[in-house]
Amino acid sequence: MSTSAPDPYHHGDLRAALLRAAEAMLAAQGPQDLSLRAVARAAGVSHNAPYRHFASREALLAALAAEGFRRLAAALEGAGAGMAALGRAYLGFAEANPALYRLMFGQGPSRAAHPALAAAADAAFAPLAARRPDRAAALRAWALVHGIAQLRADGHWPEPGAALAEAVLREEG
Amino acid sequence: MSTSAPDPYHHGDLRAALLRAAEAMLAAQGPQDLSLRAVARAAGVSHNAPYRHFASREALLAALAAEGFRRLAAALEGAGAGMAALGRAYLGFAEANPALYRLMFGQGPSRAAHPALAAAADAAFAPLAARRPDRAAALRAWALVHGIAQLRADGHWPEPGAALAEAVLREEG
Structure with a gap:
């Protein structure tokens, strides 16, 4: 068993999961507070994970x-x-x-x-x-x-x- | 000479001045930070003055x-x-x-x-x-x-x- 938390998503799945989380946030509260960090939290991944796919918000x-x-x-x-x-x-x-x-x-x-x-x-x-x-x-x-x-x-x-x-x-x- | 700052506007003029100030703020920066207090400041009147004409933002x-x-x-x-x-x-x-x-x-x-x-x-x-x-x-x-x-x-x-x-x-x- 590894001591580091495993990435719960495969590469392509992570991108899709981040987009799904972002869309749900957008629908619920608009774009104002939508940050890469908040999207990572909503998708249940580390706050650096979004940068594997997106350079910026x-x-x-x-x-x-x-x-x-x-x-x-x-x-x-x-x-x-x-x-x-x-x-x-x-x-x-x-x-x-x-x-x-x-x-x-x-x-x-x-x-x-x-x-x-x-x-x-x-x-x-x-x-x-x-x-x-x-x-x-x-x-x-x-x-x-x-x-x-x-x-x-x-x-x-x-x-x-x-x-x-x-x-x-x-x-x- | 009164010791209290005189209202620089007559009644109807104050309303028009507040609307002018609000429109200029709206054009410059959008509605987000447009408060009655900020509009009063821009119009050069006390922060309570807008309430003579407007119950709220x-x-x-x-x-x-x-x-x-x-x-x-x-x-x-x-x-x-x-x-x-x-x-x-x-x-x-x-x-x-x-x-x-x-x-x-x-x-x-x-x-x-x-x-x-x-x-x-x-x-x-x-x-x-x-x-x-x-x-x-x-x-x-x-x-x-x-x-x-x-x-x-x-x-x-x-x-x-x-x-x-x-x-x-x-x-x-």
Whole structure:
């Protein structure tokens, strides 16, 4: 039996466990107090363990935001045909993951400083671009669902929110 | 000559001075450290003076957000005919007042708890409702400009932002 505490995770598992712990903290209390040390504590590993995967708190948040964009892309790729179905999938993701959505689209980790995050964000735009090849039309649809998602998350979208969102999205075709 | 420091403001002027000081602090450093005491210091009045007008920090922020909606309404009322002109006026306000805009539309003061804020927010919606009597169409246009404003403020709207916003708004008619 070793006298040093064994690392409870294999290499890849540690990274995933840290991201899971960070996401749970983000959802519970927002990004303010989310430090690498607090995430390590929540994951049950030594306070130096996160540095095996993340150079900084910002790098961890960037990885979490990238993971969010990959999940958003999967949700959009699984949406039915047409723009309204895509919009519903987008709003469903935003509503189910409010803190993560805020991290992805707010003043969070810099995409310029984190190429993997930028690539994941670009990839999540692909299902929309495939349906709306015209760039202005695609950006218009994106701004529309982002606006609805933000207004709903901040409590400014009139009730019944879901029915109104449906009516608004229907016109996108 | 009195030995107590005279109040440098008349009644109505004090309220306006406190709101000006609060807005400057909000723009410079965000809402986190904005306390009634700090606002009093910035306005050069005693730390009890703000209570003559505002019961709490939240009440001050609600008054500031209401002032923001009155200014937004004035900007929208001064816009030219058509939806694109209205959208330009809206985005111009959001871009010129990023911190105030965030206070007005983010998770800020509760409109339910501050009827004057709710009334000012409703009034700012009137120029849009006049052009788009159909409620779903009006909300759609609002969500669109709000989405563009947020994406631009958070650095996620592709450059050239202004030209693209124009192209997107033009389709609103």
